[in-house]
Amino acid sequence: MYPAVGWVSSRHSNRGHSSDLIGIPVREVCPRSAKGVSFVRRLFTGTTLLIIALVVGIPFLLSRQIPARFFPGVTVVRLYLHQENKVVHMQLEDYLVGVVGAEMPAEFPPDALKAQAVAARTYVLKRINAAGVDNTLHAGADVCDDHRHGQAWLSREGLKKRWGTVRYYSYYYKVKKAVDETRGQVLVYQGELIEPAYHASCGGRTEDSEDVWKYQVPYLKSVTCPYDADPNPVQTVSYSYEQVDQALGTSLTAIPASGQEKITADFKLVEKTGTGRPKVLLIGNRQFPAVAVRDQLGLRSTRFTWNIEGDTVTFTTTGYGHGVGLCQYGAKGLADHGYDYRIILGHYYSNAEIIDTQKSK
Numbered sequence: 493m494y495p496a497v498g499w500v501s502s503r504h505s506n507r508g509h510s511s512d513l514i515g516i517p518v519r520e521v522c523p524r525s526a527k528g529v530s531f532v533r534r535l536f537t538g539t540t541l542l543i544i545a546l547v548v549g550i551p552f553l554l555s556r557q558i559p560a561r562f563f564p565g566v567t568v569v570r571l572y573l574h575q576e577n578k579v580v581h582m583q584l585e586d587y588l589v590g591v592v593g594a595e596m597p598a599e600f601p602p603d604a605l606k607a608q609a610v611a612a613r614t615y616v617l618k619r620i621n622a623a624g625v626d627n628t629l630h631a632g633a634d635v636c637d638d639h640r641h642g643q644a645w646l647s648r649e650g651l652k653k654r655w656g657t658v659r660y661y662s663y664y665y666k667v668k669k670a671v672d673e674t675r676g677q678v679l680v681y682q683g684e685l686i687e688p689a690y691h692a693s694c695g696g697r698t699e700d701s702e703d704v705w706k707y708q709v710p711y712l713k714s715v716t717c718p719y720d721a722d723p724n725p726v727q728t729v730s731y732s733y734e735q736v737d738q739a740l741g742t743s744l745t746a747i748p749a750s751g752q753e754k755i756t757a758d759f760k761l762v763e764k765t766g767t768g769r770p771k772v773l774l775i776g777n778r779q780f781p782a783v784a785v786r787d788q789l790g791l792r793s794t795r796f797t798w799n800i801e802g803d804t805v806t807f808t809t810t811g812y813g814h815g816v817g818l819c820q821y822g823a824k825g826l827a828d829h830g831y832d833y834r835i836i837l838g839h840y841y842s843n844a845e846i847i848d849t850q851k852s853k
């Protein structure tokens with residue numbers, strides 16, 4: 493369009509000047525100025541059209557190719573900070589560096605960090621997209637920085653404290669690279685953003701969601717975790733009956749310990765999950781979901797056994813976290829064995845797929 497218009501206008505100007513009305517061939521007198529005017533006009537017309545094309549065209553093209561809410565720099569996360577008791581706004585990708593740095597050791601291989609970045613991005617976008625639904629914990633925020641309410645987040649100062657000044661820059665850029673290289677990528681199931689549950693280590697096999705949260709989710713199914721790299725998966729912790737009573741509201745201390753048979757009956761396994769973890773326990777005379785026992789007693793996972801001596805119960809836990817979805821130490825193990833983050837995510841979120849929100853509409 494631009495060269496065609498320029499060419500037409502130059503023909504007009506030349507025609508005017510080349511007509512020899514007073515006997516002097518104009519071409520001989522002012523060929524330079526005629527060419528100069530023509531050039532300036534062409535330049536002016538061309539530049540004007542180019543500016544119009546850019547002003548009108550670029551936003552049009554962008555709006556067609558990239559949904560505004562996913563456009564880099566436009567997606568804003570409203571983050572509630574617990575310690576400061578306030579909501580701050582920040583760009584999505586900045587927020588994600590703080591999440592990946594808080595949720596996963598930066599020593600982990602790049603593909604584990606990328607898997608974490610995609611899961612974290614999916615988590616927060618699901619909440620941002622549900623902006624019409626109020627955050628019941630923190631009104632006016634999409635997410636907070638407490639892992640117990642969702643996913644952890646650390647400021648740059650927090651990351652510096654965690655990593656130390658010497659390693660801060662290399663770790664920061666390693667984590668940022670994982671976020672940047674997966675920019676726009678999220679997990680979906682049947683076109684909807686998934687609920688990307690993740691945990692530290694599963695102890696060899698992840699859990700079906702319905703065994704932990706009572707609802708069945710097609711992409712949160714139990715899978716084996718072949719290379720779970722948790723260096724200390726098995727740990728023990730002991731509680732007195734008094735502590736158990738305080739945490740669970742039971743009355744074990746009120747029951748006279750009249751012999752071994754009586755004592756072992758204080759903790760009974762009522763039901764197991766599909767993977768063999770305790771699901772429901774009878775403690776004293778009350779039933780508890782294993783998830784509640786874990787929460788109230790602060791156990792590392794629901795993959796636990798127990799042993800009672802006197803009025804002390806000792807739990808032996810394997811793994812860390814609820815065991816559903818992505819296993820972070822498992823992701824590390826898979827990445828160490830050469831698996832790409834896409835394969836890692838496909839393994840733990842079976843049936844879900846990764847889409848690039850910056851490429852799709």
Ligand SMILES: [Zn+2]
Nearest residue numbers: 629636638641
């Ligand atoms: Zn919170």
Ligand SMILES: [Zn+2]
Nearest residue numbers: 694717819822
């Ligand atoms: Zn695992």
